[in-house]
Structure formats: C-alpha cells, structure tokens
Amino acid sequence: MDISYHPSTQLQADCIGIIRRTAPLAEQARQLLPQQLELIYQQQWFKMLVPKQYGGLEMDLNQEVRLIEALAWADGSLGWVITLCTGAGWFGGFLDEQFAQQIFADRSVCLAGSGAPTGTATVTSNGYVINGTWKYASGALNTTHFTANCKILEDGQPVLNQHGEPLIQPFVFKKSEVNVIPAWAYIGMVSTGSHSFEVKNVVVPPCRAFKIDAAFTKVSRPLYIYPFHQLAEATLAANLSGMAIHFIDLCRDAFAEKNVSKNLKPEQQAELSSVLLSSISELNLVRESFYMCLDQSWSDFTIANRASQTQNLQNVSLASRALAKKARQIVDELYPYCGLDAARSHSELNRVWRDMHTASQHSLFTFSV
CATH class of the missing domain: 2.40.110.10 (Butyryl-CoA Dehydrogenase, subunit A, domain 2)
Structure with missing residues (x-):
C-alpha cells in the first residue's frame, strides 16, 4: 500500500533534490541557506498567496495547501518557513495598495x-x-x-x-x-x-x-475573503502531514534494511509490515477527509455559496486537528521500530522526528476544539 496522492507529485525532481541535499547543512547553519532561498525566489514560494496585482501567484487555497504539504515533506524546516512567510504574504490583500506595491516588487520579499x-x-x-x-x-x-x-x-x-x-x-x-x-x-x-x-x-x-477582516480587504476576491483562522489551521496541519509522510517513507527503507541485516523472524517481519501498512492506511483516510473538507470549503467561497460556508469552515477546523493528531500519532507509533538510527542526532529519521515534535507544539493544535 502507498500514500495516496503522494506529495512528491507536487514538486519537480530537481527542486526535491536541492531541498533534500541542503537540509542537513541548513540545520548546521541554523538558518535557510542561500541555495534554498534562491530556489524559493525562483519558484515564488513566498508569494503563493500574494495578490496577482502585486506580482504574486494568488493560488487557490486548496492547491496552495497541497504544495505546502509537499514542501514540508521535502524538508520540515523549509516547508515551515515558507508556510509562515506565505501566510504573512496573504496580508497583502489587506495592505494599503501603494505600500503593498512597494513591498512585493522585491523578488526576495518575505x-x-x-x-x-x-x-x-x-x-x-x-x-x-x-x-x-x-x-x-x-x-x-x-x-x-x-x-x-x-x-x-x-x-x-x-x-x-x-x-x-x-x-x-x-x-x-x-x-x-x-x-x-x-x-x-x-x-x-x-x-x-x-x-x-x-x-x-x-x-x-x-x-x-x-x-x-474580509470587510476591510483591498482585494475583493475569494482568497482574501476566506477566514485567516481556517487558512492557518489547514496550512499548518498540512505541514505535519508532509513530515509524517517523509517519516513513513524513511521507515519503509529502514524496515527493508532491518529485514535483511537483522535476520528477523517471520513474525517480526510480519509485525513491521503490519505497523507500516496500518500507518499508511490510517493517514490516507484522514488526509482524504481533510482535503475533501478543504475542497468543499474553498468551493463555497469561489462560487459565493454562503449557505454552507459556516459548517464547512468548522469541518476544516475539525479535519485539520484530526490530521495533525493522526500525523503525530503515526510517527510515534513507527519510531520504536526504527532502531538506534532514529535516535542518532544527525540521521534524517531523527531530524524529521524532531521537526514533527517541535512543529506539533503549535498552539493551534494544543486542544481538540
């Protein structure tokens, strides 16, 4: 069984390569590297939610969330910075027009x-x-x-x-x-x-x-009428989902290696396979529900369907929390099967585990409501 609609399909292979190669070095430097930032500027990832009239991409929210998940899958830290800075770029829909024009003219705006x-x-x-x-x-x-x-x-x-x-x-x-x-x-x-x-x-x-506030938007289009609260919940939940999928991918390789190197008994091999397949199945179900809720809610705003906006926004909030919780649970369930490499501070498994357990402390996901 595979992850449905794997985030890797959202990114070009060369972009994934750059992000993955530079991630350990960025952690050593404790900041994003010039090579990573140049890629972000080229792809305009900081401008995903900036109004088109200021040179931004003004992406549909449900597509932006999918791309955010992919970036967090590629690397948690890079995906998180892009998410938070992109969210602030969304404020461009509410800024004084002349001031916004000046800010977003810079290709490196963040x-x-x-x-x-x-x-x-x-x-x-x-x-x-x-x-x-x-x-x-x-x-x-x-x-x-x-x-x-x-x-x-x-x-x-x-x-x-x-x-x-x-x-x-x-x-x-x-x-x-x-x-x-x-x-x-x-x-x-x-x-x-x-x-x-x-x-x-x-x-x-x-x-x-x-x-x-939608009543004070300077750009009267669906993206800047959609509530910031659900926008934040959805994008942050997608980060945790992306990191969890990265961890699952690494576990798949680690478990295959363990089957060979540790000479596991058949019942041990079966347990490894079972816990991995169960994790994938559970995450697939919660992700499917999350994106269904997000797509429905976004559709409400693109077609001005006010009748179901409130309920579907509530569904986005609930689905975001459910996805964040499930992503964290899955990583914790898989972690003990990964061996000491998962506890080695410079391993990729450990970096993803640490990123997940830091990002999941965000206050939006502390409580269930």
Missing part, C-alpha cells in the same frame, strides 16, 4: 512575524510609535519585513473596540526597524531561525497598519 499582541502602538498626529517584543518569528533571518500585533494606545490609555476590549491591530515594519534577538534553541525546526524580535520607539505612518 514577511515574518507574530500574532501575539505583545507590542503597543501609541497614536500620534502623524501615525504611531511602536514598542514591543515578539517571539517565534519563523524566517526572521531571511525576511525583508516583519508583521506584529499591537495594542493601540492613545494618551496613555488603551483604545477599546466595539466590544469594549483593547483594540489590537497588526503593523508592518521594515527589517531595518527591527532588532532580531537570537532565541530559537529547540530540538527541531532548527533551520527555521524562529527567533524573537523587538521594536523600540519606531514611528510608522498609518498605511503600515491593517485589518485582517
């Missing part, structure tokens, strides 16, 4: 950032004064701009929204306005360079603020 509201933006006569520190900005070492959420202050007091809560808005900063703080010291996703960053007393004009 927006890293954070959704945590750990900064403040003080209203002034000509814009805002920004201060704050944010964590976990994947791609911080190769970005051109940062985005971050800030609580709005005026005359030293929080500005409240229509619900009486502190008003929070995202802002865009130039790389030169930001201080990157080396802080990524985790076992996996090493080459993402997901460091912290800070902004101190930076004055920004009003055009640098934006609202992530």
